[in-house]
Structures are given as structure tokens and as C-alpha cells.
Amino acid sequence: MDARGGAGAMNGNAADWFVERHVREGRSDKPAFVEAWQNGRTLTYGELSQSSARCASALLRAGLRREERAAMFVLDQIEFPEIFWGALKAGIQPIALNTLLVSDVYQTILEDSRAGIAFISHELLEVVLPAALASEHLRQIVVIGGDAAPAGTISYVDFMKDAEPAPTVNCVGDEVAFWLYSSGSTGAPKGVRHVHNALRVTCDTYGLQVLGIKESDTVFSAAKLFFAYGMGNGMSFPMSVGATAYLFNGRPTPDSVSEILATYKPTIYCGVPTLYAAMIQKWEVEGAHPEAPLRRCISAGEALPGEIGRKWKGIWGVDIMDGVGSTEMLHIFLSNKPCDVAYGTSGTAVPGYDVRLVDDAGADVSIGGIGELLVRGHSSAADYWNQRDKSRATFEGEWTRTGDKYELTDSGRYVYCGRTDDMFKVSGIWVSPFEVEQALVEHPAILEAAVISQRDAENLEKPKAFVVLKDGKTESDLGEVKEFIKDKIGKWKYPRWVEVIDDLPKTATGKIQRFKLREPA
Template sequence: SAAKLFFAYGLGNALTFPMSVGATTVLNPERPTPAAMFALMNKYNPSIFYGVPTLFAAMLNDESLKAQRGGARLRVCTSAGEALPESVGNAWKTRFGVDILDGVGSTELLHIFLSNAPGDIKYGCSGRPVPGYNVRLVNEAGADVPDGEVGELLVDAPSAGEGYWNQRSKSRRTFEGHWTRTGDKYIRDADGRYTFCGRSDDMFKVSGIWVSPFEVESALITHPAVLEAAVVPEADSEGLLKPKAFVVLRAGAKTDGLDGALKEHVKQKIGVWKYPRWIETVEALPKTETGKIQRFKLRDGDTAKP
């Protein structure tokens, strides 16, 4: 309908949700640069905009597009693919006057299963379970963990897949009766909201304490010199894992003394044991076509190209 126009550059929920209510969807198959996104939004004037965190951040930080407002009918945005940093959500709300509803879903479950909702938004977290979906957080032994402790997220979903095609071992590891293992580490607060910590293979311990790469990255991007950041584990001279950060700097950022300034900034934000012991400046972070940071490439030393 003319009253409901969705805009997205990918498929998934951005296609199926509008179809369920008879709305119009605009899909962009081209590279989603900030200039291209604003041009299409101005042309089609959507009421809902689907994106990923790196796209929202890029649209906010392009100095040549500061006058853009995203269209007069824009009333809400949604984000998935990766966790939305709190600073990006707040900056978007300040500039555009609309919220970003951050949530998490997966191919295995087809649908978003944790999400913020209108009137129930807390930036920096993935929200609460979507009606119809049950979730658990479990430790390495498979036992439920209490509020405030990190655990792997399991989902009981009516939309879950049966398994992976011709991958029996992986299917058995992922689909456990009613429950599907997501491979994501989360922490639940006393209000029942879930905050993303990292992928299970991205998480690591420093001095016996779990370190969330996402938490360190979110702290780094609040520094005025940093545009993007990614954190991976690196072994020190004693073979102990510590955080290593790769950062993309904003245009014109001063580099004198920046290494020490960023370390101190993270210490003040989230704690002295979580700060990156090494910081490497790169021109771009490796990403998938949909904008997800490929941390495994950084762990493997591939920092040359996105």
C-alpha cells in the first residue's frame, strides 16, 4: 500500500515482512554507499528503513551528507546482522528523530527471535524474546546460567530448520530437539533484556574473565578519532590471550599519542582488564557483502582489503 513503503538493500525479513501486510518493498542490489542510500530514500520516501549497523554508522559519518534527513515519512528503522552499538542508535535518533529497532535472527531460525520494540527500546542490547520464541542461556556444561552471567544463546523456535543439507555432524551440533544453538554469547539482565557479547568463536578470557569483542569495539567507537573498530584475541609473550584492536580512523583524525589515548579511553569506559594491548590502524575492515565484520580474517592476519 502507498501508506507502507519499506526500503532495504537485502532480502530476508525486509522482503517477507512487507509481503505479510501487503506493503511495497524497494530492494537495492547495488553497493550500499551512504550517497546511494540517501538518494533512494529521497526518491521513494519510505516509512521503514532496514539496514545493518555498519551502514547506519556510515550514513551518520559521511560529512558530505550531513544535510540529509532520510525522507519526510520515515517513522522507524530496523537493524540486524550484527549488534547495533549504543552510540550509533543514539546518534541516529538525535539526527533523524526516529528509533532503530535492533534485533537478532539467523538463517537457521528464519526469523528475528530477540528484538527491541516500539516503546521498549534500550540501545546497546538486543531486546527481549519475540512472542512465540523461547530462549535460554547455557554454560559449557549445558546448564542454564543466571542473570548477569555470560552463556550461549539457545532458541526454541517454530520456524527452525530441520538441519543442514548433507552436513549431519553440524546438524547434530546445532539442532538439539526443540532447541537450536545460535553460537552467540549473551548476557541477560534482571529486566529480561539480552545483550550481545560476541560469537562463541570470537569470545576469549583475560585473567579468567570473559571479554566481549563487541563491548570493546563499542567503547572504541565512542572516541572522536575512531570511525570503526574490530577486536580479536592475540597471544602476548607469555602465550596469554589479550585484546587486539583494528581501528579505522575518521578523516582528519590526529594520530600523535592516539595509541595511548585509545587504551585509556577503553579503560575508563569498560574496565582496565578489557583494554586493547595492541592497536593497529587500517584503511578498512574486512566485511561480508551485507556489512558484517569478518573477524576471522583479522585473526588470520588478513587486513589488506575489506
């Protein structure tokens, strides 16, 4: 298959290439997934072939029909790939859902998607079950793990009991395969529908030509499987080459991730800027870091401050390859590359993708100017479910609007400026919130920062900063922080107000939700 991923380039169901191919090529005994906790389980490629086929059979036995939806409220555990690929084998569309939301949002999603079945990790029952029981569309609720399935549900063990392996349905590559819901950095999540071919396109482009993943690699992604970045890192990329992925069903903290790096020693680590910063702070305080044979480290979700990348390389001798992706494009399409990392930039287009910057009138922006980033590539989503106007506004023919503002440098690299809704002008000059945030995190007392616009006494827009301090630091340690910023990036860009807070509001992918900082208290 070429990177264009047309219907004629790939015959049939994505599950055949990602799962069954490894059995045909002799990898049945190779671990595909390992649960990275005490007494965690291992799932080989051969076992995945069988269990996903049995799951397909159980779905059909439960009365699910082709193109119906299966909602997945599933933590990163071996049942996730079993259910995901099992649904694809049956022609049913799995919806991988954020496991960190609240009941009201889940109820909205279940109503919007009209899923016919839900799979729920037992750890999530308190939040998810009320929404599931209230759904008029769900015909079955399957609980994974736990001592006993609550009333109105069935255990995953009983759901799978006596199910004989079902054959993989044949389909064309342009059929919808699965759904994701956008992370909601600017508001309510939207149902994003992806086709079978899109999974392999991301592997043939970023996975193969940037990440350079190999069969011998072991991968740990702190980013979870339920969103696009984590799904690529922790499932589709390793499975594209027959590698092994470590799954962790808990919260990725500096302590838990450090333990996983030390115990399982992955060769590829995939994180987000917030976690990279927190891990570096932990190791600086402790004066030591775990040992692992890391050869690739990547970041996405939010632009990586250059200071974090430089410190990480100083510790590990390995660069963090910062990249840009989206739920709509399934994975990273703009990235730094191995041996070609420029911190403070998002790099260049991933092979197989085209990018351009446009102004408000849709005209191309020249070098040095700021414009909205558009991307073209064959992993683009089919549409937003039941949101025609938003689909038309985002998917313009072959091009997808990202909603991100970028600057193109004379070296051909792209520098992140902020979300389109986050940009503002001071004294008639565009200010990039991210540029100010990068300067702020270089201050020795600041761990994280977010910048928004606020109107002053003259009703003019000026930058306001919210900062999270490093452990042990107090507001007095900020000193002349405004002068610190003036000296780094320019006198008109410094924050007129600096407010210390405990945490920044973020999506599950690590994107700062600046719209929440702009909301009145």
C-alpha cells in the same frame, strides 16, 4: 495460522498466501515492488501473480521436476520475486545466493546443491558464468538482462516466452520450500533448508508484533534479498500485508541510500550497523540529511553500538530497533521493541520465540552470567544439506544453537558479548569483544572497530583492536585511546595493541569476520 505454524495450521504452498491471496483480496493493481533507480520498473501484485505462474510453467517446460533446485544469482530486481515465487508455485526449491562471492565458492555451492537450473543477472556473468558452465548438474543457464545471452545460455525473455501460467502446486507447510546458504562469518557456507510455513511464521511474529508493518507502508531494505534478514525485510514482510517494497540492485553506500531515502521516502528502513555508522558520518560532515517519513528503522547482522543508535535518533527522532536473527531461524527472534529500546542490548524475545542461555555443560546460566544463546521457534530450518554432524550440533530438538554468547541482565534484556569462538579471558575474566568495540567507536576518531585475542610475550591472551578511522582522521587523532577505553569499561579490558586498517572483513550481512583478523598475514 498461529505462530506455531504446524502443518494443519496452513494448507498448502506459501506462494498462495503471499501472492495469490492479494489478487483474491483485490490488490491486483497495488505495486508490490518498485525498482529504486532511474527508469526502474514497477511490479504489481496482479502482475507478480501472472509472471510467477508463467515462470513456474517455464521451469516445468525446461524439465525441472518437483523438489529439484534452482540456483538464483539474482540482484535485487523484479525478476527476483518472479523467480522465487514461480519456483515455489512449481514445487521447485529456489536457492537465493549471495551475489558478492567468487567463482570458486559458486562452483562449490553448485556442486553441493546439485541445482538443475541457474538464473544469473547479467551484471554477475563475469564471476558466475565460469562456475555455471563447469557444473555437471546444471541443465540450463538463464541470463537476466543484457544485450545478448552468451553461448551455452538462454535469455530470461526467451526462457519465459510463450509460457502459459501454471497452477500453484499444493503441498503441506512442512515441505522444504527454499534454501539459503549461511553467510560464513566463521568459515565455509552451509546449505540451510527452510519449509513453506517458516516464511509466514516470521511475518506473524516479528513482522506483525515487533515491526508492526502495515499495508500502507513502503519499505526499503539496504540488506539484500539473498540472505535471510533482507528477504524478510524486502519481500516476505511487505508481501504479508500487501505493502510496497523498493528494490535496489546496486551497492548500498551512504550516498546511494541517502538518495533513495530522499527520492522514494519509505516509511520503514532496514539496515546494518556498518551502514548506519557511515551514513551518520556523511550527514555530520555535510550538516544535512535527507527527508523521509520514517516510522520504523531496524538493524541486524551484527550488534548495533549504542552510540550509533543514539545519534540516529537525534537526527531522525526515530529509534533503531536492534535485533538478532540468523539464517537458521530465517529472521529476527530477539529484539528491541517500539517504545522499548535499550541501546547496547539486543532486547527481549520476539513473541512466538523462547530463548535461554546455557554454559558449556548445557546448564542454564543465571542472571549476570555469560552463556551461549539457544532459541526455540517454528521458523527454524529443517537442517543443513548433507551435513549431518553440523545439523545435529546446531538443531537440538526444538532448540537451535546460535553460536552467540550473551549476558542476561536483571531487567530481562540480553546483552551481546560475541561469537562463541570470539570470546576469551583476561586475568581469568571473560572479555566481550563487542563491549570493547562499542567503547572504541565512541572515540571521536574511530568509525568501526573489531577486537580479537592475541598472546603477549608471556603467552597470555590480551585484546587487540583493529580500527577504521573516520574520513579526515589520522592515527595521531587517536591520542591516548587505551586510556580512553580503560576509563569506559575497565582496566583489564583495554586493547594492548591498536592497529589502523582501511576496512574490516565482513560477510554480506555485515557481520565482522574476526577469524580473518586472527589469520596470519
